[in-house]
Amino acid sequence: MSRLKGVADRDSRTGFRAERRDCGASVPQGLLKAARKSGQLNLSGRNLSEVPQCVWRINVDIPEEANQNLSFSAAERWWEQTDLTKLIISNNKLQSLTDDLRLLPALTVLDIHDNQLTSLPSAIRELENLQKLNVSHNKLKILPEEITNLRNLKGLYLQHNELTCLPEGFEQLFSLEDLDLSNNRLTIVPASFSSLSSLVRLNLSSNQLKSLPAEISGMKRLKHLDCNSNLLxxxxxxxxxxxxxxxxxxxxxxxxxxxxxxxxxLLKELHVGENQIEMLGAEHLKHLNSILVLDLRDNKLKSVPDEITLLQSLERLDLSNNDISSLPYSLGKLHLKFLALEGNPLRTIRREIINKGTQEVLKYLQSKIKDDEPSQNNSVTETAMTLPSESRVNVHSIVTLKILDYSDKQAVLIPDEVFDAVKSNIVTSVNFSKNQLCEIPKRIIELKEMVSDVNLSFNKLSFVSLELCTLQKLTFLDLRNNFLNSLPEEMESLIRLQTINLSFNRFKILPEVLYRIPTLETILISNNQVGSVDPQKMKTMENLITLDLQNNDLLQIPPELGNCVNLR
Incomplete structure (x- = not known):
């Protein structure tokens, strides 16, 4: 509670004195009285053309009720009031805000969307406690440089204005997590955006962007990026x-x-519809292991490759309005919930089947699948001494992207030439997924000082070798779709591990060693046989945010997990 301390000095003309003017019918005294108690004032949709002085001075002037009650023993002590922390004046007719905004230094939320503002006052810099600022749906052409002083700002909503650029120093908003700049007139994204390291959601849609800066990759926490409706x-x-x-x-x-x-x-949704994409190849698909939604509608695709089956998690696929004449029968192997094909010149599937919906199309494709594998008598069995025919290493990926990629080769071992190709280069990511590996290559230990990401999904691993436990810089480990039922205790030495994917294995319990890796933020262990978790040990995992236990043998979720405040 505040006793009106620290506000009088913000207005030299008046300290602690009687309220000077009536706010009129637009802001009833009862509303102001309630706001002094709650610290929140909602004046949205009141047809205001300006903010009444009594609002700016709500914590400065003596309220009207003081005239009726001067007793210190009164039940309602008017001099005890809460500083205004939330002010909503949206959906009005405001054309400007005055510098009296500085009289509300305790504000954490200021919502003035849907007005007619053309500028913001420089006094906004004094709202140092502000965490959320919504000035969307106005007529702002520029932002004052003073806005960069709002170092506690977490949400900034500027959509539907007339901005053509951002002020110098915008990257100083270090705490920003949610930034919406959609529906403006921006032509460039400053390279300095890379300093917005806390940003989780960025909306740049409906601007005039022709390119994105390479530095955007510096936003390591960014989960949601919207660049729809630009000129990229x-x-x-x-x-x-x-x-x-x-x-x-x-x-x-x-x-x-x-x-x-x-x-x-971790990419779950990729929306690239309404572009001019002409080709979809294996190189585009092989990395989309976690994709759930793929939108390719209204492009110029002529075919769909068999490698579409690599997207084992895919649930929604939109191929409508392309130039596709046939579909690979292997598409029927996917567990799609939605498949859009309208607007294509398909010749291999009757229209009546397409009209019956996704499941009928998948059934039809499944019925057409033929066993294309050669008979055992005519084939050469691949052994540890027989290398796959495609044993070439992508040296370009090693040098430019720092990725050692030998995925989707159906190899039973990783050839020495793959590790030899690294030479003196730095490799931070290893992808050996979609092979036939029964054990983790021992030479992976050679990368222990550099590699942070390892993908061994879609193999035949039944155990995790100790070589993997030497990767001290490992932050991401993908072991899904193997034959694992346990993890070695030595994995607790992976002191930087943040994400582990164990889905589609044979685990019956959550591996004990995971409780002893305090850096873990994400555990994906769906589609196993897990029957229980230890909620007490789970509470010690203070950094854990995501735990995916769907499709296991749990009879119920322990209610104690509700005490894990970060968990979702």
Whole structure:
């Protein structure tokens, strides 16, 4: 509670004196009285053309009720009031705000969306406690440089204005987590945006952007990036290194090629509809292991590769309005919930089947699948001494992207030439997924001083070798779709591990060693046989945010998990 301390000195003309003017019918005294108690004032939709002085001075002037009650023993002590922390004056007709805004230094939320503001006062710099500022749906052409003083700001909503640029020093908003700049007139994104290291959600849609800076990859926590409805022709390859990215929207641009995302292992939704993409190849698909939604509608695709089956997690696929004449029968192997095909010149599937919906199309494709594998009598069995025919190493990925990629080779071992190719280069990511590995290559220990990401998913691993436990810098480990039922105790030496994916294995319990890795933020262990978790040990995992236990043998979720405040 505040006793009106620390506000009088913000207005030299008056300290602690009687309220000077009536706010009129637009702001009833009862509303102000309630606001002094709650610290919140909602004046939205009151047809205001200016903010009444009594609002700015709510914690400065003596309220009207003081005239009726001067007793210190009174039940309602008017001199005890809460500083205003939340002010909503949206949906009015405000054209400007005065510098009296500085009289509300305790504000944490200021919502003035849907007005007619053309500028913000420089006094906004004094709202140092502000955490959320919503000035969307106004007529702002520029932002004052003083806005960069709001170092505690977490949410900034500037959508639907007339901004053409951002002020110098914008990158000083270090605490910003949610930034919406959509529906403005921006032509560039400053390279300095990379300093917004706390940003989780960035909306740049409906601007006039022709490119994105490579430095955008510096936003290591960014999960949601919306660049819909711009003029983008290419995407910087550095975008592929944004490890936290989960949702990417690139609809309605001028893209001709689908970007590759070798390090975006958490990417769940990719929306690239309404572009000019002509080709979809294996190189575009092989890294999208976690993708749930793939939107390719309204492009110029002529075919769908068999490698579409690599997207084992895919639930929604939109291929409508392309130039596709046939579909691979292997598409029927996917567990799609939604498949859009309208607007394509399909010749191999009858229209009546398509009209019956997704499941009928998948059944039809499944019925057409033929066993294309050669008979055992005519085939050469691949052994530890027989290398796969495609044993070439992508040296370009090693040098430019720092990725050692030998995925989707169906290899029973990783050839020495793969590790030899690293030479003196720095490698931070290893991808050996979609092979036939029964054990982790011993030479992976050679990368222990550099590698942070390892993908061994879709193999035949039944145990985790101790060599993996030497990777001291490991932050991301993908072991899904193997035959694992336990993890070695030595894994507790992975002191930087943040994400581990154990889905689609044979675990019956949550491995004990995981409780002893305090840095873990994400554990994905769906589609196993886990029957229980230890909520008491789970409470010690203070950094754990995501725990995915779906499709296991749990009869109930322990209610004690509700005490894990960060868990979702």
């Amino acid at each position: 022709e290419t995407i910087p390859p550095e975008l592929a290194s944004m490890e936290s990215l989960e949702l990417l929207y690139l609809r309605r641009n001028k893209l001709r090629f689908l970007p590759e995302f070798p390090s975006c292992k």
